[in-house]
Amino acid sequence: MTHIQLLGTGGTIASRGQRGDAAAGAVATDAAADLVCGRYGQMSVSARDILMTNSFRLMLADLRMIAEAVHEALDDPGNDGVVVTHGTDTLEETAFLLNLVHTSTKTAVLTGAQRPADSPVPDGPGNVEQALLAASSVRLRNSGVLIAFDGTVRSARGARKAHTTASSPFQGGVEVAHMEGEQLVVTAAPRRNPPLPVPAVAFDTTRVEIVTAYPGATPDMLGFAVSSGAQAVVLAGTGVGNAGPEFAETVAKVVEGGCAVILSTRAPWGPVVPLYGNGGGADLVKAGAIPSGDLNPFQARILAALLLSHGIPAAEMSSAFQAHLH
CATH class of the missing domain: 3.40.50.40 (Rossmann fold)
Known part of the structure; x- marks a missing residue:
């Protein structure tokens, strides 16, 4: 059975409004295991948290921590792919860093949400499902790091958040796959450059x-x-x-x-x-x-x-x- 490791970092997908204070704003509180864990269709999924924060608060040290965790998960022979849940504000930077240092044939996919977990119609669960399908796809092997959001899977390189509130906020990069109903349809393979080493501690400062x-x-x-x-x-x-x-x-x-x-x-x-x-x-x-x-x-x-x-x-x-x- 295919196994995917899900790594949580916080973001809107893990955020809820603060009880008793409607003006306080949503804050990341939900663990990665709250999104999905155990059996998921034809794959098994394990989840753990790296961070629990909104991505507008991230520092370079946090990006290095994420890169190290993804590198470790991809090196684990028990994992067939990795999904990272992440806030959308700076997802494009983290995804690009991960792609620069990606050495595995396995796929790492970043996703998130535009609506918090306690929204009447949260979009996080659907985005996670699509990211898991992309991370487990044999046809997307050797694609490096991808972004899955609202039915589209695109390359990390060249992607950017282009809309503040739309359910499909990312544009750019290369579309490598999209959803047709419940099926993931692969349409392209992004070009890979020689990888750089995983960031060292000097990256932080x-x-x-x-x-x-x-x-x-x-x-x-x-x-x-x-x-x-x-x-x-x-x-x-x-x-x-x-x-x-x-x-x-x-x-x-x-x-x-x-x-x-x-x-x-x-x-x-x-x-x-x-x-x-x-x-x-x-x-x-x-x-x-x-x-x-x-x-x-x-x-x-x-x-x-x-x-x-x-x-x-x-x-x-x-x-x-x-x-x-x-």
């Missing part, structure tokens, strides 16, 4: 900040991030990766001082393409910024932090980064 470009923005925040201890900065530029006056000059100074600058875009979809001069993307890259390809700022930040925590110096960040962009 690696500082990578994000600075956003907008009309009238100055590069002051870029300089402040560096002076306050950032080891790298992701510049979320406009359009295909541009920024306003004086950014290129500041990037040059920052890079010369030993801090990596990753050029991403604040646009929700599409790659960074350094086309423009006059301080635009072409000048930023000439100044030393590293284009992030089609990685959004948040996943670019995770990759930069992981590389830095493994001792990749800023001077070698460009080649190390490029190896994981496609």
